[in-house]
Amino acid sequence: MAMTPALTLPLSPTALRDIVTQLGQPAEPIATSGHDHDRFGALLDALESHYRQACQAADEGGRDPDADRLVRDIWKVACGWMTDYLELLARGREQSPAALRAEQAQLKGHIDRLTALMRTVAVVWAELGLETPGAIYEAVWTIRVPPLAYLRAMWTLFWSAIRHPLSDATIDLSTGRLLYRT
Numbered sequence: 001m002a003m004t005p006a007l008t009l010p011l012s013p014t015a016l017r018d019i020v021t022q023l024g025q026p027a028e029p030i031a032t033s034g035h036d037h038d039r040f041g042a043l044l045d046a047l048e049s050h051y052r053q054a055c056q057a058a059d060e061g062g063r064d065p066d067a068d069r070l071v072r073d074i075w076k077v078a079c080g081w082m083t084d085y086l087e088l089l090a091r092g093r094e095q096s097p098a099a100l101r102a103e104q105a106q107l108k109g110h111i112d113r114l115t116a117l118m119r120t121v122a123v124v125w126a127e128l129g130l131e132t133p134g135a136i137y138e139a140v141w142t143i144r145v146p147p148l149a150y151l152r153a154m155w156t157l158f159w160s161a162i163r164h165p166l167s168d169a170t171i172d173l174s175t176g177r178l179l180y181r182t
Contacts, residue, residue, distance in 0.1 A: 040107075044110060044114060047074060047078065048117060050070065050074055051121060054067045054070040071125050075130045078114060078121070085110060085111045086111070088107055111139070146174070148176070149173060149174055149176040155176075157171060167181050168181065168182045
């Protein structure tokens with residue numbers, strides 16, 4: 001994914017309150033809105049944009065209660081959407097597997113994107129104590145590592161410990177390759 005430089009203007013407190021108000025309203029459940037993947041993508045784009053604005057407001061203003069409230073609202077919306085996504089995915093598995101594979105692949109892409117956002121929010125804003133509901137806990141916090149990548153990561157870890165015992169190594173668990181060593 002290519003990043004393009006953008007000019008960011010300071011976020012005013014009134015603009016932040018407007019976003020909090022907008023997100024605080026009950027969102028339409030995704031499960032009832034049909035299988036419109038373009039709309040799902042647009043909703044995720046909007047949620048990620050709101051999250052970036054909350055981070056920007058927190059960076060500029062220090063500990064801003066409006067940013068905290070916005071992050072809590074984003075978390076609440078993300079948890080609701082994740083529940084809906086998992087429900088749609090389970091409902092699709094019960095239907096015809098051959099007819100819905102492409103649609104399930106798109107839905108899985110949305111789930112992966114929302115999962116990445118939720119992990120980021122939970123880790124970056126750990127001081128807010130955001131709780132993951134039990135129904136989606138496994139989907140959000142389970143990280144799968146392929147067997148070959150696991151073996152490669154273990155070998156890389158072993159070899160780094162022998163060759164450079166006092167250094168720090170960062171290993172990509174999805175591939176098992178060494179990213180950098182300090």
